[in-house]
Amino acid sequence: MSVTRPTAAWAGLLAPDPETESFWAGARQHKFLVRHCNACGRSHFYPRHACPHCWSDNCEWRPVSGHGRVFSYTVIHHNEHPLFRERVPYIVALVDLVEGVRVTANLVECTPEVVHVGLPVEVVYEQVGEELTVPQFRPIRR
């Protein structure tokens, strides 16, 4: 599933904003950051300034272990978007991290025959262009 991506186009895909730019900055340093609420003790993802559980704004960025399990997945066979047209088939999964948040990512180093609900996975970082690093997940090798 390794495909060379047109990196220039990727630079224009995302418009990071004050709530998300720290996440992408963390990814560039190979850290997967989630927001943790010091008031109620729960983490959340995607990142918000204030906690969606208790509305406290006493939240901070915390790196997670990067370990989790596949909650569900799909193998995309059709996508007309120029950045993904040539990549099919590729896997998109919902991954439940051990820290209690659910994230979306591609599964890499993994074929559609191997993936299943409950598959243990770990984060890896994919560099797409100079600016953008994307966290991905791969099966944990035993």
Next chain:
Amino acid sequence: MIDSVRAAARVCEASAVGGSIAAMSAQVCIVGVGESDSGHLPHKSALQLHQQAAHAALDDAGLRPHDVDGLFTCGDEWAHALLVAEYLGLHPTYVDSTQVGGASWEFLVGHAVAALAAGRCTTALLVYGGTPRSDALRRRRPPEHAVRGPAQFEAVYGLTVVGKYALAARRHMHDYGTTSRQLAAVALAANRWAQLNPRALHHGHPLTIDDALRSRMVAEPLRQADCCVWTDGGGAVVLTTAERARDLRGGPVPVLGTGEAVSHLHLSQWDSMPDLVAAAASGRRAFEQAGVSPRDVDVLQVYDSVTIMVLLTLEALGFCEGGASGALAESGALEPGGALPTNTDGGGLAANHPGTRGIFLLIEAARQLRGDAGSRQVPNARIALCTGTGGFLSACGTVVLGT
């Protein structure tokens, strides 16, 4: 099955116990429905389809454009309701432009019922038109902007619209053993209804289970046959108070109950996946108000942009236990002659899907209850239920209609 007397009694009971809401609903009726042309309409604009559908619905009700004082419409562009009002030459004094995707129309019925019952307007027009099929063929697509906000965390992974539904389908398969063949049975039921509806896109194009299971894979486990058709078209519904409805020509269809609920937008935030909690909540409210239960429903219109949506909705509304919807579909219950006639016009899977199609659920339900459904008429249909689902299994609106 339920007779109208029992239904009416239950409405009275519910209003006595539950206060004014049920009484409010019972005072509002659908008095006109209409559709524009449908299919591939490269020479018609979306606004033109709004006008065509509105004209048909007002004619059906025996009303004139100047009777409309409440406008309920939604679309993709800025200030859509203003554009539609101006184009149609309307000057409404009540406007609601709630946009929650395909379910918007079931939400808007609930809002129209409240507005009419409160005396904020006297004639409510719900109207929709869209030309996504022609727009796509002309490559007139919205420009691709850089993705902002939370959508970044899906966009960077190439999660497509069908892919989102596929995540729910895969999880349902994992939890309950639902099969691709059971999903195909939903597509087959829609296609069989479409053979009875000359306006359906797939009319004259029968499908078999094997055709469905051999169709192109889009996002595993969903294939082309699991996905809705893509058409141009429009629809309109006119509502007024029961008191005014008595003086109009169309057979009034009383709104017995409505409910709406929202659970998430992005799939990672849907904690209860694959339980369609928004449908459960909206259904509970609508059933309660109407004083009916799933076993009383004679004909069912369920949003079906993909097959899995129908299965999740049947479970959430209580038409079967969690996990039993696949077997229910495979038994043929949803098909013509089945125990639970569902999407009797052929639905989004086989009839039409012009962007959002929640309004067509209401139109078909009203036709069934008025006995106007021709060769696809469900005998003795007295209670119809419409559940629209919008976003990505995110927002559900339920409307119970009677006779």
